[in-house]
Amino acid sequence: MRPVKIFAAVAALTLATTTFTPAAATAATGSTVRPVTACADLVRGFALPGAPTHVTAAAVVAATATDPEYCGVAGYVEPAVRFELRLPTKTYAGRYLQYGCGGFCGLVNPPAFADCGLPHGGDVAVAATDDGHVGKTPAVVDDGSWGAHDQAARNDLEFRAPHVVSRASKAIIQAFYGAPPRKSYFTGCSDGGREGLLLAQRYPADFDGIDAGAPANYWGPLLGEYQTWLARTNSAADGSPILTAAKLPALHNAVLAACDRLDGLADGQLDDPRACHFDPTALTCRGADTPACLTPAQVTVTRKLYSPPADAAGTLLYPGGQQPGSELSWAGWIIATPETGGVAFARSLADNYLRYLGYPIGAPAATVDTFAFTRREFDRLTPVGVRYDALSLDLSAFQRRGGKLLLWHGWADEAIPPTGTLDYYQRLTHGRPQDWARLFMVPSLYHCGGGTTLTEFDPLKQLVAWVERGTRPTVVTATGRDAAGNVTRTRPVFAYPQRTVYDGTGSIDDDASFHPAPPSSPVRDVVHWAGEQLYGLPGPVAP
Structure with missing residues (x-):
């Protein structure tokens, strides 16, 4: 996958307090939640403090072979944070998934219905945003000219957009289904990975589980x-x-x-x-x-x-x-x-x-x-x-709420050196296993996807199981595909710092032929560099 496509494709990816209602009870049990209002009735304003929201379009989209029927919502949070939200009309089960953006963003990538390893393929409401501006063609995501004189647009990309879109989406979800989402997830890679860490650090009540891949959290440097x-x-x-x-x-x-x-x-x-x-x-x-x-x-x-x-x-x-x-x-x-x-x-x-x-x-x-x-x-x-930057080491508020953080990075990442993620993770966890944070390092994987032997890594199923069933992720399978899409290799990736070791028999392209082993030497991942003072700076926070 070429770099422009990487950033454009990675979309890179405060729970409301309400009275307990029958609709909320349905969501809490995990069964299907039906809408309590018509899709078209969502076209209106939502007076959210610090995040005035306007739904400009809402229409039911028919089911396809891959997607369920859903209410497609488009709108913006003032001043200009555009978003798209997709609300399943028949298969929603109380979960919300927000995608992060890539590069400098500048476009809304239509959010896909993700496979969370759950009974219904479309049981998750999904959303994505352009982070508050429209990038110029042809590349879009590498255009920064919009920010030359517009501080409000800068604020949205810097820290505000993912947070206010989460608030807007949850308000719309409550209006449509009669209850807020039971569990909320964020997934993203690159800038989306940075956004995931930023949300855990600055807005710890927004999401229950965060999947942050190849995070660009050392943004300025x-x-x-x-x-x-x-x-x-x-x-x-x-x-x-x-x-x-x-x-x-x-x-x-x-x-x-x-x-x-x-x-x-x-x-x-x-x-x-x-x-x-x-x-x-x-x-x-x-x-x-x-x-x-x-x-x-x-x-x-x-x-x-x-x-x-x-x-x-x-x-x-x-x-x-x-x-x-x-x-x-x-x-x-x-x-x-x-x-x-x-x-x-x-x-x-x-x-x-x-x-x-x-x-x-x-x-x-x-x-x-x-x-x-x-x-x-x-x-x-x-x-x-x-x-x-998303370099704060204080995630105590996120941790106290029961939040789970799943980090991952490709060892062959050409865009963001993986050693930065290792440095941040050791500073965050002091080199000790945590019951709320995990890191996975994927051999041969390029930036967010692609590679020589392993080309895909998606830990979203493990994150959902961790949040909802308490199953701590110890291994995620990475996949390699050829140009025709055929699987050429599967390989287990064990939670860092565990190593993946061949059993000595069986195919080296089959994940069943490997087992975990402890690190061969003590973990020493902290890097001493010019920006070490940046880890203590929390950054600005939007209302």
């Missing part, structure tokens, strides 16, 4: 420092890429040849790439420059990509770099391709952030080509960055 680092590292003086897409297969194959067996199994994937200390010098061209080798300049670029950005004194400006095994995913994100319009996606995101979103309105801005990797520039990004 990620967009301002890291994506700029990727763009600048691979740019020659004339703007052309130094490392080209044609070199990536040979580089990736060399990494596998050097490191695939380090986890005890030659299976085309690195279960923990941090154990791989591959030196790209081994691929240096000895004669002609061909796709099978790297020029000295390309060797230098590759080394830099595997490393975090740093200032002249060696202080890390972001807690991670590209991981060995991720090389094939660099095409498009780090290296421009025709599919990305001839501009690397990292450059487009970074430049839009620096020009339009990363500094206070009216303050001097930077661009990818003028940005300086210094502590001064890091600090200049902080006042606005902390408004987006």
Whole structure:
């Protein structure tokens, strides 16, 4: 999946106090809840304090082979947070699922009826939002120009939109079914993962379960420092890429040849790439420059990509770099391709952030080509960055309410280094197992999906079982599919820091052939970097 599609497709994903009514009793038992009003009657205003809501359209949509009949609702929360809400008319059982957005958002991805492992395929009311603005084409999700002079629109993307949409959706649900949702869930990846963590930290009463994949919770440093680092590292003086897409297969194959067996199994994937200390010098061209080798300049670029950005004194400006095994995913994100319009996606995101979103309105801005990797520039990004960041380590209110947090990240993520999620998780849990938070690290998975051997990871069923039945997730199965959609591999992913170990018999492409094992060494995932003071900053909160 190409980067633009990743962000556009990931949609990335305060319970009301009411009098106990027969409708509420029906929802509490998990049986079907029928509407108490007509779908069309939802077209009106909802006077929610701090979140005035307007439903502009509501119509019944007929069932299809994949979706149930539902009331399709469209509307907005003032000033301009558009949303879409789908309310099953015959199969609703009291659950609400809100999807997060991706990139800088800017569009409403129609929310899909999710498979929560429950009796009814459409028993969940689902919603999604554009985070308060409309992005310009063609990419939409990498456009930041709307925020150059509009602080209200910035506020919505920074922290407000997911919260006010949850409030609006629950008010509409109560009006339609006569009761608020019994359980509420949030799922998202990338910016959607950031939104999930932000909701747990700043709005702990909004959701009972949060599924946060590849979270962009280090937002300011990620967009301002890291994506700029990727763009600048691979740019020659004339703007052309130094490392080209044609070199990536040979580089990736060399990494596998050097490191695939380090986890005890030659299976085309690195279960923990941090154990791989591959030196790209081994691929240096000895004669002609061909796709099978790297020029000295390309060797230098590759080394830099595997490393975090740093200032002249060696202080890390972001807690991670590209991981060995991720090389094939660099095409498009780090290296421009025709599919990305001839501009690397990292450059487009970074430049839009620096020009339009990363500094206070009216303050001097930077661009990818003028940005300086210094502590001064890091600090200049902080006042606005902390408004987006979701780095607070105090989730006590979410925990006290019984909230469950399920984090996951692909080891081959080209967009957001997985070591940042590991750093945050260890700081959050102090390296000890928790009964309310779990992390899953998925080998070979790219940003939010796609990969070489494993291409899909969806823990929503496990999250629902955890919230509603108290079943703590210990394992989630990842799936690999080929271009035709055929399953080529299933592999268990055990809750971090447990490892996945081959039984010694059976197919290596069958999840039944593996068992969990404890970590081979003590967990030391904390990264010391320039932004360590950011973990104590809670950020702004909307009404």
